[in-house]
Structure formats: C-alpha cells, structure tokens
Amino acid sequence: MGIVLHVLGWTALSSEAGGNCGRFKGPCPQGLTGVLLLAFGCTFAGLGGLAFVHSALEKRGALPRRRRWSAIIAVVGVLAGVWPGALVYDGLRGQFLEVRWSAPLDRPADVMGAGSWVDGDLVVRARTDRLIGYTTTGTAWTTEVPGRQALCTMSRDVEDGVGLVAWAADGRPCATVVAMDLRTGKSLWQLARTASDRPYGPAMAGDELAVASGLAVFTEPTGLRGVGLREHDERWRLDVEPGCTPAGVAASADQVAMLVSCENAGLHVVVVDPASGRERWRAEVPVEPPMASVALLAARPVVVRAVEEGSRTEDVVISFSDEGQVQARIPRSGPDYDMPPVEQTYWRARPVRPLVVRDGLLIAPVSAPGEDRRTAVAAFSLKTGTQVWRTAIDGDVVTVESTTGGLVVATDRLYLNELSPTDGAVTATLPVRGEWWVHDVDLRKVSDRYAVIASDGTKEPPVVMVG
Structure with missing residues (x-):
C-alpha cells in the first residue's frame, strides 16, 4: 500500500500542482496531503514488519532455508497491497472530473x-x-x-x-x-x-x-x-x-x-x-x-x-x-x-x-x-x-x-x-x-x-x- 500511495501521490503532485504546493505555492490537490502521510506511514510500517520477521527468522536459524519463502511472502504481500492501496487512494482523493x-x-x-x-x-x-x-x-x-x-x-x-x-x-x-x-x-x-x-x-x-x-x-x-x-x-x-x-x-x-x-x-x-x-x-x-x-x-x-x-x-x-x-x-x-x-x-x-x-x-x-x-x-x-x-x-x-x-x-x-x-x-x-x-x-x-x-x-x- 505504501508503494502504491507513493507512486500515485507523487505522480498526482507533479501532474496537478507542478511538483509543489502549500502555503506559498497554492492549494494542494484535494486529499493529497492525507495520501502522502499515509504512504510514509505504510512504508515505515511495512519495512518495520519486514525487519521484524527477518530478525525473528535469523534468531531461530531458519533464515537460510526460509529465504525463498520469505521472498515469496514479501512479493505476495506487495501485490496484495496494490488493490487496497488504489481503493484507499481513491477514497482519500474523493471524486474527480476528467x-x-x-x-x-x-x-x-x-x-x-x-x-x-x-x-x-x-x-x-x-x-x-x-x-x-x-x-x-x-x-x-x-x-x-x-x-x-x-x-x-x-x-x-x-x-x-x-x-x-x-x-x-x-x-x-x-x-x-x-x-x-x-x-x-x-x-x-x-x-x-x-x-x-x-x-x-x-x-x-x-x-x-x-x-x-x-x-x-x-x-x-x-x-x-x-x-x-x-x-x-x-x-x-x-x-x-x-x-x-x-x-x-x-x-x-x-x-x-x-x-x-x-x-x-x-x-x-x-x-x-x-x-x-x-x-x-x-x-x-x-x-x-x-x-x-x-x-x-x-x-x-x-x-x-x-x-x-x-x-x-x-x-x-x-x-x-x-x-x-x-x-x-x-x-x-x-x-x-x-x-x-x-x-x-x-x-x-x-x-x-x-x-x-x-x-x-x-x-x-x-x-x-x-x-x-x-x-x-x-x-x-x-x-x-x-x-x-x-x-x-x-x-x-x-x-x-x-x-x-x-x-x-x-x-x-x-x-x-x-x-x-x-x-x-x-x-x-x-x-x-x-x-x-x-x-x-x-x-x-x-x-x-x-x-x-x-x-x-x-x-x-x-x-x-x-x-
């Protein structure tokens, strides 16, 4: 979810506000502040969780034989976050006209x-x-x-x-x-x-x-x-x-x-x-x-x-x-x-x-x-x-x-x-x-x-x- 929100959020900032917004740059696109804050939050939470699992496996001596499964789980976890990330992005941004x-x-x-x-x-x-x-x-x-x-x-x-x-x-x-x-x-x-x-x-x-x-x-x-x-x-x-x-x-x-x-x-x-x-x-x-x-x-x-x-x-x-x-x-x-x-x-x-x-x-x-x-x-x-x-x-x-x-x-x-x-x-x-x-x-x-x-x-x- 963090990856999806980062990609969509920074792309929107570039396309809708020329790459910057704020007090002296004009209003930020609708809902974008929440998107980027949640993107960083998900990123830190995901990396922290991954580090915790990695450390636990390493302490149990299971890391070498579990490395392949750990990689598979990480990839599946990233893919599983794509759809929820897109839903959360659309919910925070609200309705748009095209x-x-x-x-x-x-x-x-x-x-x-x-x-x-x-x-x-x-x-x-x-x-x-x-x-x-x-x-x-x-x-x-x-x-x-x-x-x-x-x-x-x-x-x-x-x-x-x-x-x-x-x-x-x-x-x-x-x-x-x-x-x-x-x-x-x-x-x-x-x-x-x-x-x-x-x-x-x-x-x-x-x-x-x-x-x-x-x-x-x-x-x-x-x-x-x-x-x-x-x-x-x-x-x-x-x-x-x-x-x-x-x-x-x-x-x-x-x-x-x-x-x-x-x-x-x-x-x-x-x-x-x-x-x-x-x-x-x-x-x-x-x-x-x-x-x-x-x-x-x-x-x-x-x-x-x-x-x-x-x-x-x-x-x-x-x-x-x-x-x-x-x-x-x-x-x-x-x-x-x-x-x-x-x-x-x-x-x-x-x-x-x-x-x-x-x-x-x-x-x-x-x-x-x-x-x-x-x-x-x-x-x-x-x-x-x-x-x-x-x-x-x-x-x-x-x-x-x-x-x-x-x-x-x-x-x-x-x-x-x-x-x-x-x-x-x-x-x-x-x-x-x-x-x-x-x-x-x-x-x-x-x-x-x-x-x-x-x-x-x-x-x-x-x-x-x-x-």
Whole structure:
C-alpha cells in the first residue's frame, strides 16, 4: 500500500500542482496531503514488519532455508497491497472530473472569444469573426461572419434554440441583427436596425439584444422594438421621450425591462409587457446622474448596478419591487467584503457577469477587505439587502454559474464546487484532474458535464468538456 500511495501521490503532485504546493505555492490537490502521510506511514510500517520477521527468522536459524519463502511472502504481500492501496487512494482523493474532450486552439493567433451560449447539450462560442457550435464530443458547426464585418453584440440568453447576434464593420454602428438557429448554425433571418452612433468597441454596460416569450427585443435610438423570434414579424414598438436614449435591455419569461438615460431627467427603468409592448411601470434609478454608469442585471425582479463618479460616490446594486419601488441597496464594498466589478470586459459581445440573480438573491464572489483573491461566495437578499449566507471557497473564485440544480463555482485551479442557492452549503467538490491555472473563463453546465470556455483560445483550448 505504501508503494502504491507513493507512486500515485507523487505522480498526482507533479501532474496537478507542478511538483509543489502549500502555503506559498497554492492549494494542494484535494486529499493529497492525507495520501502522502499515509504512504510514509505504510512504508515505515511495512519495512518495520519486514525487519521484524527477518530478525525473528535469523534468531531461530531458519533464515537460510526460509529465504525463498520469505521472498515469496514479501512479493505476495506487495501485490496484495496494490488493490487496497488504489481503493484507499481513491477514497482519500474523493471524486474527480476528467477532461473528456477539448477543442483545437483558435487560429489565427490574434482572435478572441466574444461570448457564449448553451442550449441543451450544445455550447456555442462566439468570436469576432465566427460562431462555433460544440457538442460534448466535438464540433457540430461553424458559421462565418460575412465579409470583413465583426460580431459586436449578442443576446445574453437563448430561447427555443434561437439566439440573437449583431455584426458591423469596425467603427460602424452595430446594425445587422441576425437570429441564429443553434441546432443548425444557420441564420433564420436578419434585419437592419437603427443602431446607435456609438461604434463597436469595448463592451458596453447594457445589453442591446434580448430574447423572451417568443420575442426578439432590441434597442434603437428612439426606443425598444419587439419582433417575432422565429418569424421576425413586427409585434410592437415603444418609443422613449425626446432627449432620452435606451441604455440597455433585459428580459425574463414574462417581463422586459429597458434602461433609459435622459438629458434632464436622469436614469429610469421602464418595465414592459412582452405581449403588448405596453409600459407597466417606470422608476427613477436613485443615483447622481449624469455622472453614473448603470448596468441592467435582471428583468424580474429588476436589478441594476450603479457606479457613480465624483468625490462622494456610490457603487451599489439596487433592486426594485414589482410595483417599481426600491427594495434594497447592496453596496459593492461592505464592512467585511468586496465584490468584483459588474462585468469582465474581455468578453466583448456578451460580457461575463460574476453576479448572479436568482431566487430573490444576489449571489457574488467576494474577497476580504483589501484582498485581491475572492475566497468566498456570498448571497444578499434583494428585498432587504442583508447578507443571507456566505461560504468559504478553497482557492480564488473566477466565475459563478447558475444551473437548474443550484450553483457551480470555479476557482483558478479549476476546482468546481456545487453550492445550494438556499443556504450556500457545499454539496460537492469536483476538482478537474490535471494541472490547471485558468482566468477569463466562462463556465457552463452542459447535460451531465461542464464546459470551461476560455476568452483567449489561442494558448489554451477554447472549450474544454469535463465530467
């Protein structure tokens, strides 16, 4: 058993942690400390037992005639320890995820990921020049962005196997909206929208496209427009007041929300009935405009993130009731925590948001005050703003994914932790076998596997399926 545990343990240390781990080298692979301690313990016990038997036989003068049997017993003893050693190793290490498949590296070497979707067992990764659909075992389809245009924005979600993208030439408004059938990789339709004069560039705070209730919804300088998701027949338009401009849209199954910026009236949230396009209610965002950057995080409940500028600034998440009343104000920096920025701009068309809104909670990775490493995940009530639970995570949290069953948290060493969204309890710890160091990734649950989607797929695989 000692031999087996030594071989497996030191091999794991080399392959999963580069040969060293500890306080100043990063966390050790799961269960490896116990494996190596037991390996030394079994080794010393085995050698001690062998020495004792050898000494006893020697004292009785039986060693010369028993030497062959002693060697046979030693060999049999070693072989008999192989299977128990493997069982003990697996028990101490716990459950692991294995890499099942990885996509080939991106080429040319200067392209970057722009966003991603999941639909059933299909992962779609967008680049500025193409969209690629992956199954759990390989590439399903590839769709090129025509000509020299670039994919500049995409819907946050998909519905009924359809997602929205838009593309334009560099420096031009993002005006061509395309509905993609994710099952085939082909476009269902495309239309021209009146896009903002703001040229394609770094990621914006607000989404410009959304899908919900069989609708494709997108912003234009004059307001909001809804068309059929599969037929693109126009359903309704909702104009904003003169001097106002849409600044983002979000959608849920039964509600559409639009963020509106007005020159003289500040920032407002306008909530729309997706069936008729009629306004349900509107509410002022309680910030100090115009020196504020506001992102619309969710449509029901309506949740926004506001970052003010100036000497007396607030960086806060604000939630609204179904009647348009402010319910909670959750500061990004509290007495015992700091949240990350609302969006990570290396995903340009669909920025990854580390903040999750679900079940009446705002869930976010947090760090201790003054620390850079986000070593916990915390949940805050969107009704009261109080912290509901907080769970420590072994490692630096890089992303949090909301799934049907709960939450999945990934660290920079690619340790996946499944959490209960109700109380934050860790229901499973699932490290990925091998040595990993990830950043700028999106994590998606795909059937019974996980897709690790890299922003920069030129040095690491753009998509890795583990399970």
